[in-house]
Amino acid sequence: MSKKRKTPEELRSHRWYGVNDLRSFGHRSRTAQMGYDREEYAGKPVIAILNTWSEINPCHTHFKERVEEVKRGIWQAGGFPVELPVQTLSEPFQKPTTMLYRNFLAMEAEETLRSYPADGVVLMGGCDKTTPALLMGAISVDLPAIFLPAGPMLNGNWNGVTLGSGSDTWKYWADLRAGKITEQDWKGVEGGIARSPGHCMTMGTASTMTSAAEALGFTLPGYASIPAVDSRHAQFAARTGRRIVDMVWEDLKPSDIITRKSVDNAVTTCLALSGSSNAIVHMIALARRAGVDLTLAQYDDIARRTPVLANIRPTGKFLMEDFFYAGGLMAMLKELGDLIDGTQLTVNGKTLGENIAEARIFNDDVIRRRTNPLMRDTGLAVLRGNIAPDGAVIKPGAAEPHLHVHTGRAVVFKDYNDMAARVDSEELDIDENCVIVLQHAGPIGAPGMPEWGQLPIPQKILKKGVRDMVRISDARMSGTSYGACVLHVAPESFVGGPFALVQDGDMIELNVPERRLNVLVSDEELVRRKASWVAPEPRFTRGYGAMHQMHVMQADKGCDFDFLQRDGAGCSCGGGGEPEIH
Ligand code: FES
Numbered sequence: 001m002s003k004k005r006k007t008p009e010e011l012r013s014h015r016w017y018g019v020n021d022l023r024s025f026g027h028r029s030r031t032a033q034m035g036y037d038r039e040e041y042a043g044k045p046v047i048a049i050l051n052t053w054s055e056i057n058p059c060h061t062h063f064k065e066r067v068e069e070v071k072r073g074i075w076q077a078g079g080f081p082v083e084l085p086v087q088t089l090s091e092p093f094q095k096p097t098t099m100l101y102r103n104f105l106a107m108e109a110e111e112t113l114r115s116y117p118a119d120g121v122v123l124m125g126g127c128d129k130t131t132p133a134l135l136m137g138a139i140s141v142d143l144p145a146i147f148l149p150a151g152p153m154l155n156g157n158w159n160g161v162t163l164g165s166g167s168d169t170w171k172y173w174a175d176l177r178a179g180k181i182t183e184q185d186w187k188g189v190e191g192g193i194a195r196s197p198g199h200c201m202t203m204g205t206a207s208t209m210t211s212a213a214e215a216l217g218f219t220l221p222g223y224a225s226i227p228a229v230d231s232r233h234a235q236f237a238a239r240t241g242r243r244i245v246d247m248v249w250e251d252l253k254p255s256d257i258i259t260r261k262s263v264d265n266a267v268t269t270c271l272a273l274s275g276s277s278n279a280i281v282h283m284i285a286l287a288r289r290a291g292v293d294l295t296l297a298q299y300d301d302i303a304r305r306t307p308v309l310a311n312i313r314p315t316g317k318f319l320m321e322d323f324f325y326a327g328g329l330m331a332m333l334k335e336l337g338d339l340i341d342g343t344q345l346t347v348n349g350k351t352l353g354e355n356i357a358e359a360r361i362f363n364d365d366v367i368r369r370r371t372n373p374l375m376r377d378t379g380l381a382v383l384r385g386n387i388a389p390d391g392a393v394i395k396p397g398a399a400e401p402h403l404h405v406h407t408g409r410a411v412v413f414k415d416y417n418d419m420a421a422r423v424d425s426e427e428l429d430i431d432e433n434c435v436i437v438l439q440h441a442g443p444i445g446a447p448g449m450p451e452w453g454q455l456p457i458p459q460k461i462l463k464k465g466v467r468d469m470v471r472i473s474d475a476r477m478s479g480t481s482y483g484a485c486v487l488h489v490a491p492e493s494f495v496g497g498p499f500a501l502v503q504d505g506d507m508i509e510l511n512v513p514e515r516r517l518n519v520l521v522s523d524e525e526l527v528r529r530k531a532s533w534v535a536p537e538p539r540f541t542r543g544y545g546a547m548h549q550m551h552v553m554q555a556d557k558g559c560d561f562d563f564l565q566r567d568g569a570g571c572s573c574g575g576g577g578e579p580e581i582h
Pocket of ligand 1: 059090091092126127128165199200204206
């Protein structure tokens with residue numbers, strides 16, 4: 001790709017600073033008020049830095065330093081940095097779920113860029129939803145954009161045992177509930193499981209989505225795998241700052257980078273990593289922002305041909321720090337060979353193939369060879385059936401294999417509170433062959449489709465030593481979770497999807513190899529149940545929540561707002577694109 005380099009007069013910010021009128025006088029005098037001489041910014045690209053740092057986000061603690069390194073790079077390359085704080089989306093703290101606010105940050109990113117004199121943008125994210133949200137906003141506004149991934153935290157450690165975010169929380173919590181470890185042990189795990197800044201270091205949503213961002217072409221090559229506290233992470237931050245300035249002059253925009261093929265590369269990456277099931281929802285939303293209609297069926301097709309090469313928890317054994325030392329994402333992408341389209345352009349101006357040409361694997365237990373994959377093709381499966389006509393997903397690799405084909409009696413919880421109140425009751429009529437069902441946990445019903453999908457196994461069953469059961473919900477699941485959990489059932493129960501019609505005692509059939517999920521009840525009976533189904537009261541009557549419930553789409557469409565689709569298609573407010581950026 002070669003475009004004409006921009007001139008200073010062609011910069012978008014020129015309209016704020018460069019013209020000689022009353023309004024630009026105001027912009028210049030107010031910039032002077034902040035201590036800048038005209039020559040420090042005149043004719044230079046203004047680089048917005050969307051920073052998701054906050055004191056409530058432990059994954060982004062180091063962003064306070066990284067942003068200074070980004071600014072250093074921008075100054076070095078002849079740009080003018082402007083840091084703009086945006087919503088932090090702190091996964092451990094924000095309730096009911098950060099997913100409720102992913103679209104909020106996406107809108108904030110888009111509108112911040114649209115309304116201020118930005119010529120290009122550095123997107124600083126990493127904790128779960130921050131990555132898709134920032135990319136969605138940047139794709140929609142289509143200014144030159146580069147992503148700075150937070151990087152994973154160091155491996156956890158307790159008494160010499162390596163601990164992984166999330167995965168070991170669930171594991172030791174189950175052990176505590178089963179009486180296998182003491183309260184003192186549990187406190188030790190608490191102190192050692194998160195030892196440094198950075199996002200979760202298992203293959204959760206954060207590692208999956210930052211890797212997807214790199215495979216899409218939005219980060220400098222190799223950046224997504226570098227641990228947050230490694231000095232190379234800081235070096236890459238300055239490099240990112242330098243590069244975005246050149247991207248502005250080159251007019252290299254998201255629309256040059258995100259294509260059908262780069263989306264397929266990112267999906268392949270998520271699957272080869274055995275990444276978080278959440279990535280499906282985010283990848284669909286991202287792709288649709290760029291006008292690429294990624295469907296669940298296409299995702300499943302790619303899953304069937306993609307081997308799992310990353311031996312990382314929860315599917316595998318190691319953690320992101322080990323992955324980095326083993327060669328990182330670039331080495332894995334190279335090993336994927338013809339499954340990756342190397343012709344796709346990336347933010348450094350080179351193709352993905354050029355970027356990974358020299359990559360090497362240094363430990364082929366951590367990054368498996370294609371001849372010796374962790375799993376041949378089972379990173380993720382899309383299921384369909386009479387309770388999920390628009391699809392549902394499962395990570396077969398995270399489930400015990402004997403549950404891949406299973407028929408069991410449904411034990412139904414009407415919502416999260418119902419489940420919390422009864423799941424550990426001695427009176428609950430349940431055994432390990434049953435199928436646990438949670439309704440009203442979807443995008444509108446929960447609201448926000450929280451990560452409740454790893455439904456708790458009742459204590460009396462845990463005590464028997466059972467650690468996995470078939471569980472079904474319209475919720476999501478943390479990427480660090482594991483188990484035979486069927487997720488993202490669409491349409492969700494709250495809006496009257498057939499999943500709402502499942503009752504205690506129904507037999508449910510799961511067949512992963514054949515991609516089937518059915519309740520074994522006659523069509524006539526389901527019609528009868530549907531006729532007596534009563535729609536629940538709306539969750540919200542005002543504010544952002546009301547807007548969310550009115551406009552959020554179902555999981556198979558990526559849970560974006562209908563009016564934020566590329567052309568506004570399907571929007572109940574009429575759609576119609578967006579104004580040109582001035
Ligand atoms: Fe931030 Fe897991 S809590 S990535």
